[in-house]
Amino acid sequence: GKPNNGGTKLFSVSGHVNKPGNYEIPLGTPFSVLLEMAGGMRGGRKLKAVIPGGSSAPVLPGDVMMDCTMDYDSISKAGSMLGSGAVIVMDETTCMVKALERLSYFYFEESCGQCTPCREGTGWLYRVVHRIENGLGRPDDLDLLNSVTGNIMGRTICALGDAASMPVQSFIKHFGNEFMYHIEHKKCLVPVDVQREGSKIYVA
Ligand code: SF4
Incomplete structure (x- = not known):
């Protein structure tokens, strides 16, 4: 090294x-x-x-x-x-909103519910990303997501709260344009047929 x-x-x-x-x-x-x-x-x-x-x-x-x-x-x-x-x-075939939706669902499911910021916050994160992905996003949803992560991080018993928040913050930071496109146009920036092509099982 x-x-x-x-x-x-x-x-x-x-x-x-x-x-x-x-x-x-x-x-x-x-x-x-x-x-x-x-x-x-x-x-x-x-x-x-x-x-x-x-x-x-x-x-x-x-x-x-x-x-x-x-x-x-x-x-x-x-x-x-x-x-x-x-x-x-x-x-390039990846929809970053869909990817974050999947990640957020994982953390929502994994929260044991012992502390409030994680129990309630992971549900909020998943539901807001889910509605953006499904064309029901609202103009202030990105601010809402950042606010929820801010209320989770550093305020939970174990590291799962932070683990659920960091993907949300970074996806919005680097790929916020894709989230805004979803909210404004109610569809994905990456065409559906391109996404389908990318998700095919592939044998090298
Ligand atoms: S932060 Fe850890 S202890 Fe708290 S609810 Fe989430 S998984 Fe449970």
Whole structure:
């Protein structure tokens, strides 16, 4: 590895790559090298976004990731975290609203309900993202989502509250235009047939 980031780390690469799997590489290896090891982008499509450290880690745009090395300092400097090393790769066929809806549903389901900000907040996050995805979004929904995450973070017993909030904040920060498009046009910026093409089961 490189200074302050010694040794190797296992990365579990999933998503729109040709060879999803577990790869052990020295910390400090460029993300582009890891992507190459994972067979490159499925169908040669363009990289859109990467969640570099498990579903709770803030999402990063593809071009930002391509400038990163896979170590704690580089990913942190880019605004995310290496976390569990579960690297989720998304290509240009991905609707970021739909992706966040799926993530938010997971955290809503996983909340044990012990503390109020998480129990109530994860439900609010899921329901608001769900209505945006389904063409019922309201102009102030992004402000509402940011406000709910602000009321969850740092106010819960375990880390699940923060884990549910960070994806929402980062998806809005980097892909807010897609959320606004959904709200204004009541449909997705990524055409449905393109999304269907991207979600086909693919054997490399
Ligand atoms: S933050 Fe943890 S303890 Fe609190 S409700 Fe959520 S899952 Fe339960």
